[in-house]
Amino acid sequence: MLRQIIKRGSSSVVLSSRIARAVPSRAALFHSSSTQYSASKTVKLTAESYPNVKRDERYATLEQSDIDYFKSILPENALIQDQDDLLFYNEDWMRKYRGQSKLTLKPKTTEQVSQILKYANERNLAVVPQGGNTGLVGGSVPVFDEIVLSLANMNKIRSLDTTSGIFKADSGVVLEVADQHLAENGYIFPLDLGAKGSCHIGGTVATNAGGLRLLRYGSLHGSVLGLEVVLANGKIVSSIDALRKDNTGYDLKQLFIGSEGTLGVITGLSILCPPRPKNFNVAFLGVESYEAVMKTFVKAKSELGEILSAFEFMDESCQELAKKHLKTAYPLEEQHPFYILIETSGSNGEHDLEKLEAFLESAFENEVIQDGVIAQDETQLKGLWNWREQIPEACQINGGVYKYDVSLPLSDLYGLVDAARERLTQAGLLGDTEDFPVIDAVGYGHVGDGNLHLNVAVRRYEKSVEKALEPFVYEWVSSKKGSISAEHGLGFQKKNYIGYTKSQPEIEMMKQLKQLYDPNAILNPYKYI
Amino acid sequence: MSTKLNILVPVKRVIDFALKPRINKAGTGIEKTGVKFSINPFCDIAVEEAVRIKEAHKSLVNKIHVVSIGPTKAQDVLRQSLAKGADSSTHIDSGEQEVEPLNVAKILKQVAEKNESNLIILGKQSIDDDSNNTGQMLAGLLNWPQATNAAKVEIKDDEVYVTREIDGGEETVKSKLPLIITTDLRLNEPRFASLPNMMKAKKKPLEKLKLKDFDVDLSARLEVLKVEEPAAREAGIKVGSVDELVAKLKDLKAI
Structure with a gap:
């Protein structure tokens, strides 16, 4: 009989790191x-x-x-x-x-x-x-x-x-x-x-x-x-x-x-x-319109309820930028106008997964979503999150980025991205070649919180771009009763624009406190x- | 290639490779309750390679059959493999019993014969016990040629070319069918199983068998004596000067 002492040093722990090192594309995901x-x-x-x-x-x-x-x-x-x-x-x-x-x-x-x-x-x-x-x-x-x-x-x-x-x-x-x-x-x-x-x-x-x-x-x-x-x-x-x-x-x-x-x-x-939560599951979906994003959200709230822990949406343009940045295989085969990342977390992973699968199958059969994947392991889970989390870097890597982080009523959320893209195109600032300062205007964000990130990826910072966007973006948001800063704050960039969201008496009280x-x-x- | 390919891909369900395994209180093995399990990464690569061969040589591949020995939950990894492009599957329920590499190989031999397989692609090792035995033992039992640690697989005419990474370079071996290939990490990057394919996979055949359906003596030949953590690394010290460093190294007989 062969007797063997198994030490953990030679077992899967070490191998895990070996895997991460050995495969560059996977390592990049980490x-x-x-x-x-x-x-x-x-x-x-x-x-x-x-x-x-x-x-x-x-x-x-x-x-x-x-x-x-x-x-x-x-x-x-x-x-x-x-x-x-x-x-x-x-x-x-x-x-x-x-x-x-x-x-x-x-x-x-x-x-x-x-x-x-x-x-x-x-x-x-x-x-x-x-x-x-x-x-x-x-x-x-x-x-x-x-x-x-x-x-x-x-x-x-x-x-x-x-x-x-x-x-x-x-x-x-x-x-x-x-x-x-x-x-x-x-x-x-x-x-x-x-x-x-x-x-x-x-x-x-x-x-x-x-x-x-x-x-x-x-x-x-x-x-x-x-x-x-x-x-x-x-x-x-x-x-x-x-x-x-x-x-x-x-x-x-x-x-x-x-x-x-x-x-x-x-x-x-x-x-x-x-x-x-002991278990996380992540699904990545492709849908054909912003309306479908909202439909999926309503459905997710009612069918995933207590285990839903993130609902993020991304438009096609920001995923195109992310593809150039990440250079790894994209989870979905075909292109879709909008993508959604859903995360569930709970105490019973199998139960959660069952719920998530049932939700996705019914959404697919009812043609709310066009395609989707579920992470089969932790590596894929991190990989899928990466397609959301790396967007900010992907937007700024080619020169710079103008970031607007606004909250809006859900029905108007994506309208701002369309409006900004149209305005930049009309001003002759957005294009595919080096002559244009703007690469693209993209949108993503936390649908669950009514929070949109409008990112204008640029090749270089130019006053003309800023003039086209500000106060245009703030006025647009104000007209829909939204907030010009949902989570990024005011800082230096938005100091002069607080009036679009807060009333004069409110601002006065803030100044008194200061x-x-x-x-x-x-x-x-x-x-x- | 004149003969049609019947590909067999054995897969194993293991503790997710991204998680840090913990040793159970008794020190006899790894804690398995409440831990996430996934397909062994090398097996995932084997499935991917089989599917890529099928996609590249549509008329050549008769079918891809996946098989897994493990608890009921092992059916999850079979379904994922079916969703990625395998055609049929067999689950051999082993309950909580550990099946050693030699016995796995003996069972797989019978599965291969029953499915008339002529190409078996499997992971070079599973990350739970790191044995790296099964593929080689299976080749011995079947008396087939084997190409281990594959980093590239090409089919040309009636031969299969397998490139392996070895010290200082690459080595390419070729073989006629039947053949066993074990997969290394660089072979490919596995795809995601898409939702429509996951749904279709539920309709693909999943044969359910038990260990006793096989004529194999399952008694253990290996005995695990102890499982322990690697010793913690001792804290380093700071030295004030190069001279002190050299002196310390000499004390330790490092130089």
């Missing part, structure tokens, strides 16, 4: 959506692109004595002054904005953040809080010479209560790291984004990010239980130990969720995490409102 720079050209300074925006002379300029002070409270390597190193903090992910900051500070503790802000406030030094720098509206990079306050070194997970699912962590923890920690304990972070490998959880709260699973778990306004915040004057205000139910006083944390670093700097957060908590306006200037 690369995370971290920031990607095309190092071809330098980004124009924001100050040059927008000459109308002037540096506010209220702010002091950085002096050697300031540097000396920061050196006295922070370790040497927490100060970044080298021009090349600063580029990472000065430029945004889309390579559309570039600030001229001479200093980035990377504190490790809440006390250090407090000391920095107290000093900056007394000296009138403007400060830009920055997380993973994956924002899409130029909100996390300086416009002029503001000091960048990077939270990247505040990256400690503080605690997870495995009974209640309450998770506490520093704001600079990367979303994917937080989610992996939660996964090991059977929980899930109630938010998922394409940029999960780079973005910070604090940044997602500061910008009230929406993401792919809002349909299932709701917005951060519901799941964040408490925040630890440093105000502009250095005062630390913390509600991080709050429990799920607390009906005493104003709910102050809500002020900071989505405030984009204009009222205070979030240094820690407590968030209620739901149990992690005046009250940051009277010197040192936090994230030139942006938001």
